[in-house]
Amino acid sequence: MKHADLIRQLTLEEKCGLLSGRDVWTTRPVPRLEVPSAFLSDGPTGLRKQMGEGDHLGLNASEPATCWPTAAAVANSWDPALGEAVGAALGEEALAQKVNMVLGPGLNIKRSPLCGRNFEYFSEDPYLAGKMAAGYIRGIQSKGVSACPKHFAANSQELRRMANDSVVDERTLREIYLTNFEIAVREGRPGAIMSSYNQINEVYTNEDPHLLRDILRDEWGFDGVVVTDWGGSNDHVEGVRAGSTLEMPGTAGDSDRQLAAAVRAGVIDEALVDERVDEILEFALRTDAARKAAGEVKLDVEAHHALSSKAAEQSAVLLKNDGNLLPLAAGARVAVIGDFADTPRYQGAGSSNVNPTKLESARQVLNQFPLEVVGYAAGFERADKPNEELLRAAVELAKKADVVLLYLGLPEISESEGVDRTHMRIPANQVRVLEEVAAVNPRVAVLLAGGSAVEAPWLIHCQALLYGGLGGQAGASALLRIVTGQAEPSGRLSETWPLALEDNPSAAYWPSPCRTSEYREGLYVGYRYYETVEKPVRFVFGYGLSYTEFAYSDLKVSAGAVTFTLTNTGKRRGAEVAQLYVGLPGSQAGRPVRELKGFAKVWLEPGESKTVTIPLDDKAFRYFDTAAGGWRVESGEYRLEIGANCHDIRLAGTLAVEGSGTPAIPPEPYRTGRVAQVSDADFTALMGRELPPARWDESAPLQMNDAIGQMYYAKSALARFAWRVLTKKKQKSEESGVPDLNIQFIYNMPFRGIGKMMNGMVTMEMAEGILVMVNGHFFKGVGQVWRGWRNAAKAAKAEKKAAQG
Ligand code: BGC
Numbered sequence: 001m002k003h004a005d006l007i008r009q010l011t012l013e014e015k016c017g018l019l020s021g022r023d024v025w026t027t028r029p030v031p032r033l034e035v036p037s038a039f040l041s042d043g044p045t046g047l048r049k050q051m052g053e054g055d056h057l058g059l060n061a062s063e064p065a066t067c068w069p070t071a072a073a074v075a076n077s078w079d080p081a082l083g084e085a086v087g088a089a090l091g092e093e094a095l096a097q098k099v100n101m102v103l104g105p106g107l108n109i110k111r112s113p114l115c116g117r118n119f120e121y122f123s124e125d126p127y128l129a130g131k132m133a134a135g136y137i138r139g140i141q142s143k144g145v146s147a148c149p150k151h152f153a154a155n156s157q158e159l160r161r162m163a164n165d166s167v168v169d170e171r172t173l174r175e176i177y178l179t180n181f182e183i184a185v186r187e188g189r190p191g192a193i194m195s196s197y198n199q200i201n202e203v204y205t206n207e208d209p210h211l212l213r214d215i216l217r218d219e220w221g222f223d224g225v226v227v228t229d230w231g232g233s234n235d236h237v238e239g240v241r242a243g244s245t246l247e248m249p250g251t252a253g254d255s256d257r258q259l260a261a262a263v264r265a266g267v268i269d270e271a272l273v274d275e276r277v278d279e280i281l282e283f284a285l286r287t288d289a290a291r292k293a294a295g296e297v298k299l300d301v302e303a304h305h306a307l308s309s310k311a312a313e314q315s316a317v318l319l320k321n322d323g324n325l326l327p328l329a330a331g332a333r334v335a336v337i338g339d340f341a342d343t344p345r346y347q348g349a350g351s352s353n354v355n356p357t358k359l360e361s362a363r364q365v366l367n368q369f370p371l372e373v374v375g376y377a378a379g380f381e382r383a384d385k386p387n388e389e390l391l392r393a394a395v396e397l398a399k400k401a402d403v404v405l406l407y408l409g410l411p412e413i414s415e416s417e418g419v420d421r422t423h424m425r426i427p428a429n430q431v432r433v434l435e436e437v438a439a440v441n442p443r444v445a446v447l448l449a450g451g452s453a454v455e456a457p458w459l460i461h462c463q464a465l466l467y468g469g470l471g472g473q474a475g476a477s478a479l480l481r482i483v484t485g486q487a488e489p490s491g492r493l494s495e496t497w498p499l500a501l502e503d504n505p506s507a508a509y510w511p512s513p514c515r516t517s518e519y520r521e522g523l524y525v526g527y528r529y530y531e532t533v534e535k536p537v538r539f540v541f542g543y544g545l546s547y548t549e550f551a552y553s554d555l556k557v558s559a560g561a562v563t564f565t566l567t568n569t570g571k572r573r574g575a576e577v578a579q580l581y582v583g584l585p586g587s588q589a590g591r592p593v594r595e596l597k598g599f600a601k602v603w604l605e606p607g608e609s610k611t612v613t614i615p616l617d618d619k620a621f622r623y624f625d626t627a628a629g630g631w632r633v634e635s636g637e638y639r640l641e642i643g644a645n646c647h648d649i650r651l652a653g654t655l656a657v658e659g660s661g662t663p664a665i666p667p668e669p670y671r672t673g674r675v676a677q678v679s680d681a682d683f684t685a686l687m688g689r690e691l692p693p694a695r696w697d698e699s700a701p702l703q704m705n706d707a708i709g710q711m712y713y714a715k716s717a718l719a720r721f722a723w724r725v726l727t728k729k730k731q732k733s734e735e736s737g738v739p740d741l742n743i744q745f746i747y748n749m750p751f752r753g754i755g756k757m758m759n760g761m762v763t764m765e766m767a768e769g770i771l772v773m774v775n776g777h778f779f780k781g782v783g784q785v786w787r788g789w790r791n792a793a794k795a796a797k798a799e800k801k802a803a804q805g
Contacts, residue, residue, distance in 0.1 A: 003281040007274050009033055013799070015270075015277045016259040019240060021250030023759060024230075025050065027284060028250075035281060036288040040148070040227070040248065041097070044104025044120060044136070045070050045347055045472070046354035047090065049097045065093050066304040066473065067347055067356035069312045071105055071132070072451045073469025075122035075494035076544070077315040078577040079601050080135030086311050087139020087147070089304050094145040096297040100287035101146040101192055101227075106352075107133040107180050108196075110452075110495050111156040111525055112510040114421040119348040119451020119470050123494040124526030124541065126176055127596045127619065130183025137188030144290020146191030146283055149184045151229055152205060152216070153177050154519070155196035157511040158420045162231065163707045163750040164512065165199040168519035169686045173200065174624035174631075176525055178215065183619075185220045191283055192225040195244055197232045198517075202692055204234040212243030225283045230351075231749070231757040234705065237262040245276045252760020257795055301357045309360075309474035316482055318489035318545040320465040325445055327485030327547060328403060330370040335397045336362065337379045337437060338407030338430075338447075345409045345449040347470050350417020350741060356473040362407060362447075365477045369484050374401045379437075382411055384427035394433055398441040405483065406434060406462070409449030413734075415470070418744040420511050424455045424501045431458045438462065447479050453497040456538050467491075485547070490575035490601070492544035492645065496526050498537045505529040505675055514695045520678040522670050522686060527646045528592035532673030542596075542645030548574035548606065552650035557640050561615045564642055564651055568604035575603045580614045581641040581649070582621065589623050589634050589663035590671040594641060614642075621657050625664070626688065633659035701775040702751065704768065709747040715776030763792045 001007065007015070014030055022028045022037060029037040042048040047065035068074070068086050077083075087105075094102050106120040107129045115121075122129035133149055140147040154166040154177040168177065184190065193216065195206040205211055206228050216222045225245040233239055233247040236255040247255050262268045318326070328334070341362040347354060366373055379394035381387050398404045408430045414421050426448075438444050438461040445464035448454075449471070459465065466489065468479050481487035498504050505521035512518065524532060527541035548570030556563045566576055581594035598614035625632040635658055642651040667682040669675045684691055696706060698713040711723035730747055733740035749757070751774070755767030762770075769784030 001274065001278045003278050003285075006033060006035070006281060007277055010277065012260050012263060012270070013256070013802075015273050016256040016263075017253070018277050018280050019245060019259065019273070020236070020247040020255045024249040027246065027280065036284055038100035038284045038287060039098060040101040040103060041094070041099040042103045043352045044106050045352045046356070047093045047097055047099060047102065048351070048354055049099055062355045063097055064355050064357045065097070065299075066301070066308055067354040067359075068308050069315050069472040069475060070119045070348060070352070070451050070470040071107070071122050072119045072494070073315045073471055074311055075128060075132050075315075076317050076469060076491035077311070077601070078128065078492050078494070078599055079314060080131045082311055082314055083132045083135030084139035085307065087136040088142050089139075089307055090136075091140040091143030091145045092297060093299055093304070094140070095143055095291060095294045096299040098291060099145065100284070100291065101148050102140050103148045103150065103194065104352075105133045105136040105147070106150050107184060108151060108153075108155050109177055109180060109525060111519070112504060112506045113424055113453045113495070113498070113501065114511070115156055116158040116416050116418065116420045117348070117350070118495075119415045120352050120417075124496065125494070125596050126179035127183065128494055128599070129180040130187070133180065133184035134188035137184060137190045141189070141191065144287060144294065146224070146287055147188065148192040148194050148227060149181065149188070149190050150194035151196035152181055152193050153196060153211065154200050154205075155198050157517060158418050158748070159511040159513060160707050160709070160748050161418070162197040162748060162753060163705055164197075165202055165516045165692065166519060167201060167516045167687070167691060169522065169688070170626045171624045172519055172522045175523055179619065182220055185216065185222050190224060191286070192227055193222065194227045194229055195232060197229050204232075206232055206244045207235055207238035207242045209242040217243055223279070225279050231753045233756055234752060237268055240276050241268050241272055245279045249757070249759060251756060251763070253795065253799065254755065254760055254763040254792065258764070299357070305358055305474050308472045309478045312468065312471035312475040312478035313481055313487050315469060315491045316471070316479055316489055317467045317491035317493055317543075318464070318482070319467050319539055319543070320459060320462065321545055322463045325403065325443060325463040326466070326483055328371065328483055330484070331372055333372045333374050333400075333402040335374050335401035335404045335441075336366065336376045336407070337394045337397060337404055337433065339378045339380060339382055340407035340409045340447075340449050341376065341405070342378065343382070344476055345412065345470060346472055346475055348415040348417070348451050349412060352417070359473050360476040362405075362476040362480065365480060368477065369480050371484065379406075379433040380427070380429040384411070384429050386429055386432070391433055391436060395436050395440055398437040401441065402443060404437055404441050404444045406437060406444050406446045407449070408434065408446055410452070410454065413739055415451045416739060416741065418741050418748065419739050421452070424453065426450070426454050434458055434461050445483065447483070453495050455500055456497065459538070488547055488572065488574045489545065490577075492542050492577045493539055494541070496530055496537050496541045497539040498530070503530070503535055503537065508677060512694070516692055516694045518683065518691070518694070520683045521675040523592060524673050524675045528595060529673055529675065531646055532593045540645050540647040542577065542579050542643065544577070544645075546570075546574040546576065548572040550574070550576040550604070550644070552578070552642060555642060555651040555653050557653040557655050559616070559655070561613050562640055562642065562653070563611060563613045565609055566602055566604065566612050567609040568606055571606050573603070573605050575601055576644065577601045578612055578614070579643045579645065581643055581646060583639045583641070584634060584636050585639060587634060587636065588665055590666045591623060592673060594639075594646060596646070621659070623663070625661070627664050628661065632661055632663070633657060634663050635659035702771060704752040704771060705750045707748055707750050711774060714774045716774050716778065719774040760792070763788050765791060
């Protein structure tokens with residue numbers, strides 16, 4: 001232990017106090033031993049240090065900070081060094097705002113394109129997500145601040161997010177949902193990690209010793225702080241035992257008392273508490289020292305705004321450019337159409353929401369570019385309502401221009417923490433504007449904002465499509481630099497855009513409205529599925545155009561690396577993202593036809609060639625052998641492919657690899673990739689055990705881990721009435737186009753959340769009493785709530801007395 005001396009001087013109460021928050025955002029200090037309090041703050045898109053009374057959903061004002069392109073956008077850069085630069089700037093802002101831990105990056109795998117938080121995550125591919133996350137972590141921590149990658153792990157839907165059980169087989173878990181975290185932890189060495197809300201195979205991640213101890217700490221060598229997601233602690237004692245360090249937010253001592261009582265009763269060994277205390281002390285002392293050493297740091301608003309713009313530029317993806325419509329020549333006469341040109345969509349909603357230091361709109365910055373703007377028309381209303389007047393004005397304007405810059409996007413409602421999307425379309429009124437405008441002026445370049453993949457049957461109506469993601473506060477100028485040729489488009493998609501939602505391999509299983517969410521598609525997530533079953537998509541994983549072209553030649557394969565030559569054969573400077581895919585034809589273990597195992601983003605002048613080397617690392621050939629409980633390599637002749645994306649393979653070679661052992665043969669769908677409709681029998685065989693009940697038992701009383709949104713079958717008529725009122729409010733807010741995040745949060749929250757999320761106003765004992773009432777025993781429940789209140793008051797009084805000596 002690093003702080004054994006200090007720990008020896010702490011009382012049991014002080015130790016337990018260190019393992020949960022003082023309030024929503026800070027840890028407890030121990031002034032007599034000079035242990036400082038530490039401040040934790042979201043997050044990945046920019047700092048969100050809340051002012052005054054903090055809620056954790058981004059609903060209250062926070063201190064101004066740079067709003068960066070979201071992780072989904074920056075992942076499209078395929079440039080971990082860019083992630084590192086953004087991370088370093090984030091770390092600097094954390095120092096300036098006296099924050100010890102940045103709650104990010106978010107790196108969950110995009111299992112479905114509909115997850116409401118996809119804009120906060122990097123990719124459908126664990127290798128790319130892990131590399132990008134490691135970049136962010138290195139950057140943030142270069143300033144002495146701790147990063148906190150999240151949400152560990154298999155946290156793939158917002159519906160019932162705090163009470164959902166991810167039923168996933170061990171191999172899929174390891175290869176897809178943990179490899180991203182493994183890379184982030186091993187290569188980024190974060191000081192902290194956030195456990196997720198959900199369960200994995202019936203165990204809450206925050207109290208799962210297999211996840212937190214065997215894998216995270218023992219296998220990957222993580223020695224930092226495991227923080228619960230806010231309200232994600234189910235049983236604090238079990239969490240501490242499993243390897244979770246800090247429960248957030250604080251419960252005004254309720255959880256500490258439970259932990260201290262458990263130690264006294266011999267339920268948990270004090271040595272385990274000491275281990276966790278050592279972790280929190282190390283974090284608080286180390287980051288506090290870094291903050292002090294940095295002195296007063298002033299936020300350089302302009303420099304960070306410029307870096308944010310640079311990041312947006314390097315992340316934008318040119319998806320279509322017929323007849324080289326882009327870049328526009330100087331002096332081109334453009335009509336600027338679309339509400340998004342005036343009111344940009346630049347970030348998502350929820351806990352990642354940033355109060356930006358500045359905000360560009362395309363309309364504001366257009367005058368900095370050599371274009372002749374013939375006018376602006378909003379074209380459509382943000383909510384999907386027809387508006388003939390706006391439409392006609394847009395069409396008239398389009399007639400007067402050489403080129404139309406049409407700003408479209410996903411509306412705010414589509415992308416928010418707490419709410420999943422229900423479809424992948426952009427609003428119909430926007431598509432109508434595109435169609436009508438294109439009918440009078442076919443030279444339309446669409447500039448699309450949004451943090452997730454969309455269905456794009458409307459693609460035929462535009463000549464060019466430039467996708468900016470959610471580009472942060474300075475995204476508008478970044479896209480215009482590309483439009484005018486002042487910058488080169490160099491982004492590549494970090495997720496597949498399927499033709500239709502139904503094509504996605506998880507479509508039949510996701511989102512689960514019930515207890516469990518079954519990961520029946522197994523390893524075949526995103527392109528792993530589309531490529532294996534040869535399903536056509538709109539844009540493949542890794543896709544993106546440049547204003548120039550590249551040639552690949554001279555592939556050389558060795559045991560340690562692949563090497564090839566990349567040449568810019570066009571007339572402009574540009575960057576190619578060369579991607580290494582590995583597959584094993586005829587694999588017995590069953591594996592996707594190709595999987596990303598390396599990449600390199602290479603900038604080249606016209607005519608220039610470079611030799612590119614991509615190492616074959618420890619992840620290149622491995623698969624997880626569930627029966628053996630470890631990583632193995634299957635012997636065989638591996639196919640090594642270098643592609644411009646996952647489908648356009650430019651060079652291929654083979655490498656004979658000597659492995660170990662013979663893999664078990666999985667059920668048929670997991671060999672062929674035909675996983676869209678996996679039978680119970682096949683999935684059970686893959687899991688190697690009976691599936692847990694998918695539905696909750698509506699005849700049984702509600703439990704502490706059932707969600708408040710389940711009160712429709714509560715025994716108490718009052719609870720059912722409350723459910724109806726809440727449901728009505730929820731529906732109303734959804735229909736209004738601006739979902740009320742608080743209501744969504746309450747709806748999906750389990751009853752235990754009442755005891756964990758109210759800063760100690762309601763203790764767990766009181767929350768249990770409330771549940772007794774919900775289950776139809778009103779007076780018994782009231783009695784329990786009263787007893788709980790009295791016990792908490794007594795304990796608080798005793799603690800106060802003890803503190804006064
Ligand atoms: C989110 C986390 C976030 C935390 C604190 C939770 O609701 O899931 O991502 O860091 O709140 O705001």
